[in-house]
Amino acid sequence: xxxxxIINWARLKSPWIIHFNSGACNACDIEVLAALTPRYDVxxxxxxxxxxxxxxxxxxxxxxxxxxxxxxLITIYEQMMEPKxxxxxxxxxxxxxxxxxxxxxEGGVDTAIPVNAYIPGCPVKPEAxxxxxxxxxxxxxx
Amino acid sequence: xxxALFYILIFPGFLFLGFLSLAFEFIDRKLYxxxxxxxxxxxxxxxxxxxxxxxxxTVVPREAESRLFRAIPSFAMxxxxxAFLYIPxxxxxxxxxxxxxxxxxxxxxxxxxxxxxLAGWFSSSLYxxxxxxxxxxxxxxxxxxxxxxLLGPAMLAGTWSVSGITEFYSSNPALALCNLPGLxxxxxxTQGKLERVPFDIPDAETEIVGxxxxxxSGRFLALFRMTIxxxxxxxxxxxxxxxxxxxxxxxxxxxxxLFLIKVFIVVFLLALMRTALARLRIDQMVGxxxxxxxxxxxxxxxxxxxxxxxxxx
Numbered sequence: 001x002x003x004x005x006i007i008n009w010a011r012l013k014s015p016w017i018i019h020f021n022s023g024a025c026n027a028c029d030i031e032v033l034a035a036l037t038p039r040y041d042v043x044x045x046x047x048x049x050x051x052x053x054x055x056x057x058x059x060x061x062x063x064x065x066x067x068x069x070x071x072x073l074i075t076i077y078e079q080m081m082e083p084k085x086x087x088x089x090x091x092x093x094x095x096x097x098x099x100x101x102x103x104x105x106e107g108g109v110d111t112a113i114p115v116n117a118y119i120p121g122c123p124v125k126p127e128a129x130x131x132x133x134x135x136x137x138x139x140x141x142x
Numbered sequence: 143x144x145x146a147l148f149y150i151l152i153f154p155g156f157l158f159l160g161f162l163s164l165a166f167e168f169i170d171r172k173l174y175x176x177x178x179x180x181x182x183x184x185x186x187x188x189x190x191x192x193x194x195x196x197x198x199x200t201v202v203p204r205e206a207e208s209r210l211f212r213a214i215p216s217f218a219m220x221x222x223x224x225a226f227l228y229i230p231x232x233x234x235x236x237x238x239x240x241x242x243x244x245x246x247x248x249x250x251x252x253x254x255x256x257x258x259x260l261a262g263w264f265s266s267s268l269y270x271x272x273x274x275x276x277x278x279x280x281x282x283x284x285x286x287x288x289x290x291x292l293l294g295p296a297m298l299a300g301t302w303s304v305s306g307i308t309e310f311y312s313s314n315p316a317l318a319l320c321n322l323p324g325l326x327x328x329x330x331x332t333q334g335k336l337e338r339v340p341f342d343i344p345d346a347e348t349e350i351v352g353x354x355x356x357x358x359s360g361r362f363l364a365l366f367r368m369t370i371x372x373x374x375x376x377x378x379x380x381x382x383x384x385x386x387x388x389x390x391x392x393x394x395x396x397x398x399x400l401f402l403i404k405v406f407i408v409v410f411l412l413a414l415m416r417t418a419l420a421r422l423r424i425d426q427m428v429g430x431x432x433x434x435x436x437x438x439x440x441x442x443x444x445x446x447x448x449x450x451x452x453x454x455x
Binding site for chain 2: 041049
Protein backbone atom coordinates (compact mmCIF):
# COMPACT_ATOMS: atom_id res chain seq x y z
CA UNK A 1 0.00 0.00 0.00
CA UNK A 2 1.30 3.43 -0.98
CA UNK A 3 -0.21 5.09 2.12
CA UNK A 4 1.56 2.65 4.43
CA UNK A 5 4.82 3.26 2.63
CA ILE A 6 4.44 7.04 3.01
CA ILE A 7 3.64 6.68 6.71
CA ASN A 8 6.60 4.36 7.22
CA TRP A 9 8.84 6.82 5.40
CA ALA A 10 7.61 9.65 7.64
CA ARG A 11 8.26 7.58 10.76
CA LEU A 12 11.81 6.81 9.66
CA LYS A 13 12.50 10.45 8.88
CA SER A 14 11.19 11.98 12.08
CA PRO A 15 12.10 10.05 15.23
CA TRP A 16 11.45 12.31 18.18
CA ILE A 17 13.18 11.16 21.32
CA ILE A 18 12.57 11.48 25.00
CA HIS A 19 15.36 10.88 27.45
CA PHE A 20 14.81 8.98 30.68
CA ASN A 21 17.29 8.19 33.44
CA SER A 22 16.27 4.99 35.19
CA GLY A 23 19.10 5.10 37.71
CA ALA A 24 22.23 5.90 35.72
CA CYS A 25 25.35 7.48 37.19
CA ASN A 26 24.78 10.47 34.83
CA ALA A 27 27.70 9.73 32.52
CA CYS A 28 25.45 8.28 29.79
CA ASP A 29 23.00 11.18 30.27
CA ILE A 30 25.76 13.67 29.61
CA GLU A 31 26.72 11.74 26.49
CA VAL A 32 23.09 11.72 25.32
CA LEU A 33 22.97 15.49 25.78
CA ALA A 34 26.29 15.81 23.96
CA ALA A 35 24.79 13.86 21.05
CA LEU A 36 22.01 16.48 20.85
CA THR A 37 24.36 19.46 20.62
CA PRO A 38 24.95 21.32 17.33
CA ARG A 39 28.31 19.57 16.97
CA TYR A 40 26.63 16.26 16.11
CA ASP A 41 23.54 17.88 14.56
CA VAL A 42 21.08 15.00 14.87
CA UNK A 43 18.39 17.20 13.31
CA UNK A 44 19.91 16.05 10.00
CA UNK A 45 18.08 12.76 10.66
CA UNK A 46 14.99 14.54 11.97
CA UNK A 47 15.77 13.70 15.59
CA UNK A 48 14.34 16.19 18.07
CA UNK A 49 14.33 16.05 21.85
CA UNK A 50 10.81 16.31 23.25
CA UNK A 51 9.80 17.02 26.81
CA UNK A 52 6.51 15.14 26.88
CA UNK A 53 6.28 11.34 26.44
CA UNK A 54 3.07 11.92 24.49
CA UNK A 55 5.05 13.63 21.71
CA UNK A 56 7.97 11.25 21.50
CA UNK A 57 8.54 8.11 19.41
CA UNK A 58 11.78 6.79 20.87
CA UNK A 59 12.48 6.38 24.59
CA UNK A 60 16.21 6.74 25.16
CA UNK A 61 16.80 5.03 28.46
CA UNK A 62 20.04 5.13 30.40
CA UNK A 63 21.11 3.28 33.51
CA UNK A 64 20.15 0.10 35.35
CA UNK A 65 16.53 -0.07 36.49
CA UNK A 66 16.40 0.53 40.23
CA UNK A 67 13.47 -0.70 42.29
CA UNK A 68 12.34 2.89 42.83
CA UNK A 69 12.51 3.90 39.18
CA UNK A 70 10.91 0.76 37.76
CA UNK A 71 7.31 1.94 38.17
CA UNK A 72 8.13 5.39 36.84
CA LEU A 73 9.85 3.89 33.81
CA ILE A 74 6.79 1.74 33.07
CA THR A 75 4.48 4.76 33.54
CA ILE A 76 6.51 6.87 31.14
CA TYR A 77 6.61 4.01 28.64
CA GLU A 78 2.86 3.51 28.83
CA GLN A 79 2.20 7.21 28.27
CA MET A 80 3.97 7.09 24.93
CA MET A 81 1.87 6.74 21.79
CA GLU A 82 2.07 3.78 19.45
CA PRO A 83 4.25 3.07 17.55
CA LYS A 84 7.00 3.48 20.13
CA UNK A 85 10.57 2.25 20.42
CA UNK A 86 13.03 1.92 23.27
CA UNK A 87 16.79 2.29 23.08
CA UNK A 88 18.93 1.15 26.01
CA UNK A 89 21.95 3.44 26.17
CA UNK A 90 25.01 2.22 28.04
CA UNK A 91 26.14 -1.09 29.49
CA UNK A 92 24.04 -0.56 32.63
CA UNK A 93 20.88 -0.11 30.59
CA UNK A 94 21.69 -3.21 28.55
CA UNK A 95 22.47 -5.58 31.40
CA UNK A 96 22.74 -3.56 34.66
CA UNK A 97 26.55 -3.72 34.22
CA UNK A 98 28.55 -3.44 37.42
CA UNK A 99 25.34 -2.86 39.36
CA UNK A 100 24.04 -6.32 38.49
CA UNK A 101 23.00 -8.08 41.69
CA UNK A 102 23.03 -4.87 43.71
CA UNK A 103 20.36 -4.81 46.43
CA UNK A 104 18.43 -1.93 44.85
CA UNK A 105 18.77 -2.89 41.19
CA GLU A 106 16.29 -4.97 39.19
CA GLY A 107 18.48 -5.41 36.12
CA GLY A 108 18.70 -3.95 32.63
CA VAL A 109 15.96 -1.89 31.02
CA ASP A 110 14.56 -5.02 29.35
CA THR A 111 13.50 -6.39 32.74
CA ALA A 112 10.85 -3.63 32.87
CA ILE A 113 9.90 -2.78 29.28
CA PRO A 114 10.60 -4.25 25.81
CA VAL A 115 13.80 -2.86 24.26
CA ASN A 116 14.38 -2.44 20.52
CA ALA A 117 18.05 -1.52 20.44
CA TYR A 118 20.99 -1.94 22.80
CA ILE A 119 23.96 0.43 22.70
CA PRO A 120 26.75 -0.79 25.01
CA GLY A 121 29.51 1.45 26.33
CA CYS A 122 30.54 2.97 29.63
CA PRO A 123 29.73 5.70 28.89
CA VAL A 124 28.60 5.43 25.27
CA LYS A 125 30.08 7.87 22.78
CA PRO A 126 27.66 10.27 21.06
CA GLU A 127 28.70 8.69 17.75
CA ALA A 128 27.62 5.32 19.09
CA UNK A 129 24.22 6.70 20.13
CA UNK A 130 23.64 8.22 16.69
CA UNK A 131 24.80 4.97 15.07
CA UNK A 132 22.39 3.02 17.27
CA UNK A 133 19.44 5.26 16.39
CA UNK A 134 20.25 5.02 12.67
CA UNK A 135 20.53 1.21 12.92
CA UNK A 136 17.21 1.02 14.74
CA UNK A 137 15.60 3.08 11.98
CA UNK A 138 17.26 0.90 9.36
CA UNK A 139 15.79 -2.21 10.95
CA UNK A 140 12.32 -0.63 10.75
CA UNK A 141 12.57 -0.14 7.01
CA UNK A 142 10.94 -3.49 6.21
CA UNK B 143 -20.41 29.15 -4.08
CA UNK B 144 -17.87 27.03 -5.97
CA UNK B 145 -15.46 29.94 -6.18
CA ALA B 146 -15.84 30.67 -2.47
CA LEU B 147 -15.02 27.04 -1.67
CA PHE B 148 -11.99 27.27 -3.95
CA TYR B 149 -10.83 30.37 -2.08
CA ILE B 150 -11.33 28.77 1.31
CA LEU B 151 -9.97 25.30 0.61
CA ILE B 152 -7.32 25.76 -2.06
CA PHE B 153 -6.03 29.25 -2.78
CA PRO B 154 -5.32 31.23 -0.63
CA GLY B 155 -7.02 29.01 1.95
CA PHE B 156 -6.03 25.79 3.65
CA LEU B 157 -4.03 23.98 0.96
CA PHE B 158 -1.93 26.94 -0.12
CA LEU B 159 -1.43 28.15 3.44
CA GLY B 160 -0.48 24.63 4.55
CA PHE B 161 2.09 24.37 1.79
CA LEU B 162 3.46 27.81 2.58
CA SER B 163 3.64 27.18 6.31
CA LEU B 164 5.51 23.89 5.86
CA ALA B 165 7.93 25.66 3.52
CA PHE B 166 8.51 28.46 5.99
CA GLU B 167 8.89 26.08 8.90
CA PHE B 168 11.65 24.41 6.92
CA ILE B 169 13.24 27.79 6.10
CA ASP B 170 13.06 28.82 9.75
CA ARG B 171 14.61 25.58 11.00
CA LYS B 172 17.28 25.60 8.31
CA LEU B 173 18.20 29.21 9.12
CA TYR B 174 18.33 28.32 12.80
CA UNK B 175 20.63 25.39 12.02
CA UNK B 176 22.88 27.40 9.71
CA UNK B 177 23.17 30.19 12.29
CA UNK B 178 24.30 27.55 14.79
CA UNK B 179 26.88 26.39 12.24
CA UNK B 180 25.30 23.00 11.54
CA UNK B 181 23.71 21.37 8.52
CA UNK B 182 20.09 21.32 9.62
CA UNK B 183 17.08 19.25 8.58
CA UNK B 184 16.41 18.11 5.01
CA UNK B 185 13.73 19.92 3.01
CA UNK B 186 11.01 17.33 3.65
CA UNK B 187 11.42 17.44 7.44
CA UNK B 188 8.23 19.43 8.34
CA UNK B 189 6.19 17.22 6.00
CA UNK B 190 7.62 14.03 7.53
CA UNK B 191 6.89 15.34 11.04
CA UNK B 192 3.33 16.18 10.05
CA UNK B 193 2.60 12.80 8.40
CA UNK B 194 4.18 10.92 11.28
CA UNK B 195 2.13 12.79 13.87
CA UNK B 196 -1.06 12.38 11.87
CA UNK B 197 -0.47 8.62 11.62
CA UNK B 198 0.40 8.21 15.28
CA UNK B 199 -1.94 6.94 17.97
CA THR B 200 -4.06 9.76 19.42
CA VAL B 201 -5.09 9.61 23.05
CA VAL B 202 -7.50 11.84 24.93
CA PRO B 203 -6.68 11.73 28.64
CA ARG B 204 -9.49 10.46 30.86
CA GLU B 205 -9.31 13.59 33.02
CA ALA B 206 -9.60 15.93 30.04
CA GLU B 207 -12.80 17.53 28.78
CA SER B 208 -13.08 15.19 25.81
CA ARG B 209 -15.17 17.17 23.31
CA LEU B 210 -13.37 20.50 23.78
CA PHE B 211 -10.01 18.73 23.81
CA ARG B 212 -10.78 17.40 20.32
CA ALA B 213 -12.40 20.55 18.93
CA ILE B 214 -9.90 23.20 20.04
CA PRO B 215 -7.07 22.40 17.54
CA SER B 216 -9.49 22.86 14.62
CA PHE B 217 -10.56 26.27 15.95
CA ALA B 218 -6.92 27.35 16.12
CA MET B 219 -6.22 26.27 12.55
CA UNK B 220 -9.46 27.77 11.18
CA UNK B 221 -8.82 31.17 12.78
CA UNK B 222 -5.31 31.37 11.37
CA UNK B 223 -6.44 30.33 7.92
CA UNK B 224 -9.25 32.91 8.03
CA ALA B 225 -6.77 35.67 8.89
CA PHE B 226 -4.73 34.76 5.83
CA LEU B 227 -7.63 35.60 3.49
CA TYR B 228 -7.35 39.30 4.36
CA ILE B 229 -3.62 39.70 3.75
CA PRO B 230 -2.36 41.01 0.40
CA UNK B 231 -0.40 38.22 -1.26
CA UNK B 232 0.29 39.20 -4.85
CA UNK B 233 -0.16 42.98 -4.91
CA UNK B 234 -1.48 45.93 -2.99
CA UNK B 235 -4.91 44.54 -2.19
CA UNK B 236 -6.01 41.34 -0.54
CA UNK B 237 -8.66 39.00 -1.91
CA UNK B 238 -11.53 40.43 0.16
CA UNK B 239 -10.45 43.90 1.28
CA UNK B 240 -12.84 45.86 3.44
CA UNK B 241 -12.50 48.78 5.78
CA UNK B 242 -10.75 47.97 9.10
CA UNK B 243 -9.65 44.46 8.12
CA UNK B 244 -6.42 45.10 10.07
CA UNK B 245 -8.43 44.81 13.29
CA UNK B 246 -10.07 41.61 12.03
CA UNK B 247 -6.68 40.03 11.22
CA UNK B 248 -5.39 40.93 14.67
CA UNK B 249 -8.48 39.38 16.25
CA UNK B 250 -8.09 36.21 14.21
CA UNK B 251 -4.44 36.03 15.26
CA UNK B 252 -5.51 36.37 18.90
CA UNK B 253 -7.72 33.27 18.71
CA UNK B 254 -4.83 30.73 18.45
CA UNK B 255 -3.34 32.05 21.71
CA UNK B 256 -6.73 31.73 23.40
CA UNK B 257 -7.07 28.19 22.07
CA UNK B 258 -3.62 27.36 23.48
CA UNK B 259 -4.88 28.56 26.83
CA LEU B 260 -8.09 26.52 26.57
CA ALA B 261 -6.19 23.48 25.30
CA GLY B 262 -3.93 23.55 28.33
CA TRP B 263 -6.79 24.23 30.69
CA PHE B 264 -9.05 21.41 29.46
CA SER B 265 -6.15 18.93 29.43
CA SER B 266 -6.48 18.87 33.24
CA SER B 267 -2.78 18.20 33.55
CA LEU B 268 -0.58 20.09 35.98
CA TYR B 269 2.12 20.97 33.46
CA UNK B 270 -0.40 21.95 30.82
CA UNK B 271 -2.17 24.23 33.28
CA UNK B 272 1.06 25.97 34.29
CA UNK B 273 1.86 26.33 30.60
CA UNK B 274 -1.53 27.76 29.70
CA UNK B 275 -1.48 30.30 32.52
CA UNK B 276 1.96 31.39 31.41
CA UNK B 277 0.64 31.67 27.86
CA UNK B 278 -2.14 33.94 29.08
CA UNK B 279 0.21 36.10 31.20
CA UNK B 280 2.51 36.46 28.24
CA UNK B 281 -0.44 37.26 26.00
CA UNK B 282 -1.37 40.29 28.12
CA UNK B 283 2.23 41.48 27.92
CA UNK B 284 2.91 41.36 24.17
CA UNK B 285 -0.57 41.97 22.76
CA UNK B 286 -0.84 45.65 23.74
CA UNK B 287 2.54 46.67 22.25
CA UNK B 288 1.70 44.67 19.11
CA UNK B 289 -1.65 46.41 18.62
CA UNK B 290 -0.17 49.84 19.30
CA UNK B 291 2.76 49.28 16.97
CA LEU B 292 0.31 48.44 14.16
CA LEU B 293 -1.93 51.35 15.16
CA GLY B 294 0.81 53.90 14.35
CA PRO B 295 1.21 53.07 10.64
CA ALA B 296 -2.57 52.82 10.29
CA MET B 297 -3.01 56.31 11.79
CA LEU B 298 -0.42 57.79 9.46
CA ALA B 299 -2.09 56.15 6.47
CA GLY B 300 -5.49 57.27 7.71
CA THR B 301 -7.12 53.89 7.15
CA TRP B 302 -7.73 50.65 9.05
CA SER B 303 -7.54 48.44 6.02
CA VAL B 304 -4.31 46.54 5.29
CA SER B 305 -4.78 47.07 1.57
CA GLY B 306 -5.23 50.82 2.18
CA ILE B 307 -2.08 50.95 4.32
CA THR B 308 -0.05 49.08 1.71
CA GLU B 309 -1.42 51.37 -1.01
CA PHE B 310 -0.57 54.50 1.00
CA TYR B 311 3.00 53.52 1.81
CA SER B 312 3.84 52.17 -1.61
CA SER B 313 2.92 55.57 -3.05
CA ASN B 314 4.94 57.38 -0.30
CA PRO B 315 7.80 54.93 0.49
CA ALA B 316 9.76 57.53 2.48
CA LEU B 317 7.01 57.71 5.09
CA ALA B 318 7.40 53.99 5.85
CA LEU B 319 10.77 54.85 7.42
CA CYS B 320 8.86 56.60 10.25
CA ASN B 321 7.60 53.17 11.29
CA LEU B 322 10.98 51.72 12.25
CA PRO B 323 10.30 51.63 16.05
CA GLY B 324 6.99 49.95 15.30
CA LEU B 325 8.72 47.30 13.18
CA UNK B 326 11.06 46.46 16.06
CA UNK B 327 8.14 46.20 18.49
CA UNK B 328 6.10 44.12 16.06
CA UNK B 329 8.93 41.64 15.45
CA UNK B 330 9.48 41.17 19.19
CA UNK B 331 5.77 40.85 19.89
CA THR B 332 5.37 38.34 17.05
CA GLN B 333 8.07 36.23 18.62
CA GLY B 334 6.00 36.28 21.80
CA LYS B 335 2.83 35.42 19.90
CA LEU B 336 4.51 32.44 18.25
CA GLU B 337 5.91 31.36 21.64
CA ARG B 338 9.43 30.99 20.36
CA VAL B 339 12.75 31.65 22.11
CA PRO B 340 13.23 34.05 24.00
CA PHE B 341 9.49 34.04 24.74
CA ASP B 342 8.89 30.26 24.71
CA ILE B 343 8.01 30.37 28.40
CA PRO B 344 4.60 28.64 27.96
CA ASP B 345 6.18 25.49 26.50
CA ALA B 346 9.54 25.58 28.20
CA GLU B 347 10.42 21.92 27.85
CA THR B 348 13.24 22.07 30.41
CA GLU B 349 10.81 23.24 33.11
CA ILE B 350 7.25 22.14 32.41
CA VAL B 351 7.51 19.07 30.14
CA GLY B 352 5.61 20.16 27.01
CA UNK B 353 3.78 23.16 28.40
CA UNK B 354 0.33 23.75 26.98
CA UNK B 355 0.60 20.77 24.63
CA UNK B 356 1.83 18.24 27.20
CA UNK B 357 -1.24 16.02 26.85
CA UNK B 358 -1.71 16.48 23.12
CA SER B 359 -0.63 13.71 20.81
CA GLY B 360 -1.03 12.43 17.29
CA ARG B 361 -3.18 14.38 14.86
CA PHE B 362 -4.29 17.04 17.37
CA LEU B 363 -0.66 17.90 18.02
CA ALA B 364 -0.10 17.91 14.25
CA LEU B 365 -2.91 20.46 13.89
CA PHE B 366 -1.41 22.66 16.60
CA ARG B 367 2.00 22.50 14.96
CA MET B 368 0.42 23.43 11.64
CA THR B 369 -1.33 26.32 13.37
CA ILE B 370 1.91 27.69 14.77
CA UNK B 371 3.60 27.38 11.37
CA UNK B 372 0.65 29.08 9.70
CA UNK B 373 0.71 31.81 12.34
CA UNK B 374 4.38 32.36 11.53
CA UNK B 375 3.47 32.93 7.88
CA UNK B 376 0.40 35.07 8.59
CA UNK B 377 2.11 37.27 11.19
CA UNK B 378 5.20 37.69 9.01
CA UNK B 379 3.01 38.53 6.02
CA UNK B 380 1.10 41.08 8.10
CA UNK B 381 4.35 42.73 9.24
CA UNK B 382 5.59 42.69 5.65
CA UNK B 383 2.36 44.28 4.40
CA UNK B 384 2.27 47.03 7.03
CA UNK B 385 5.94 47.83 7.57
CA UNK B 386 7.68 46.80 4.32
CA UNK B 387 5.34 48.00 1.56
CA UNK B 388 8.08 48.72 -0.98
CA UNK B 389 8.47 48.16 -4.72
CA UNK B 390 5.15 46.42 -5.29
CA UNK B 391 4.94 45.72 -9.04
CA UNK B 392 1.74 45.63 -11.06
CA UNK B 393 2.26 42.04 -12.24
CA UNK B 394 0.80 39.48 -9.81
CA UNK B 395 3.61 36.97 -10.45
CA UNK B 396 6.36 39.39 -9.47
CA UNK B 397 4.16 40.67 -6.66
CA UNK B 398 3.91 37.14 -5.30
CA UNK B 399 7.69 36.60 -5.54
CA LEU B 400 8.22 39.91 -3.72
CA PHE B 401 5.73 38.80 -1.06
CA LEU B 402 7.75 35.62 -0.49
CA ILE B 403 10.98 37.63 -0.24
CA LYS B 404 9.48 40.00 2.33
CA VAL B 405 8.08 37.17 4.42
CA PHE B 406 11.51 35.54 4.20
CA ILE B 407 13.11 38.73 5.54
CA VAL B 408 10.76 38.79 8.54
CA VAL B 409 11.25 35.06 9.17
CA PHE B 410 15.00 35.63 9.00
CA LEU B 411 14.73 38.32 11.69
CA LEU B 412 12.67 35.95 13.84
CA ALA B 413 15.13 33.08 13.34
CA LEU B 414 18.06 35.38 14.16
CA MET B 415 16.36 36.37 17.40
CA ARG B 416 15.66 32.72 18.22
CA THR B 417 19.34 31.86 17.75
CA ALA B 418 20.88 34.82 19.51
CA LEU B 419 18.73 35.00 22.65
CA ALA B 420 17.98 32.68 25.54
CA ARG B 421 14.68 32.10 27.29
CA LEU B 422 13.53 34.80 29.72
CA ARG B 423 11.65 34.24 32.94
CA ILE B 424 7.97 35.13 32.82
CA ASP B 425 8.42 38.24 35.01
CA GLN B 426 11.36 39.42 32.92
CA MET B 427 9.26 38.90 29.79
CA VAL B 428 6.32 40.91 31.15
CA GLY B 429 8.70 43.62 32.38
CA UNK B 430 10.43 43.79 29.01
CA UNK B 431 7.13 44.12 27.15
CA UNK B 432 5.64 46.79 29.40
CA UNK B 433 8.81 48.78 30.14
CA UNK B 434 10.48 48.73 26.73
CA UNK B 435 8.10 47.59 24.00
CA UNK B 436 5.04 49.55 25.18
CA UNK B 437 6.85 52.95 25.44
CA UNK B 438 8.51 52.24 22.10
CA UNK B 439 5.14 51.63 20.48
CA UNK B 440 3.79 54.80 22.11
CA UNK B 441 6.74 56.64 20.59
CA UNK B 442 5.72 55.13 17.26
CA UNK B 443 2.18 56.45 17.65
CA UNK B 444 3.56 59.90 18.59
CA UNK B 445 5.87 60.01 15.56
CA UNK B 446 3.04 59.03 13.26
CA UNK B 447 0.71 61.63 14.78
CA UNK B 448 3.31 64.37 14.31
CA UNK B 449 4.11 63.33 10.74
CA UNK B 450 0.42 63.18 9.92
CA UNK B 451 -0.05 66.66 11.42
CA UNK B 452 2.74 68.01 9.21
CA UNK B 453 1.29 66.25 6.14
CA UNK B 454 -2.27 67.50 6.68
CA UNK B 455 -1.35 71.11 7.43
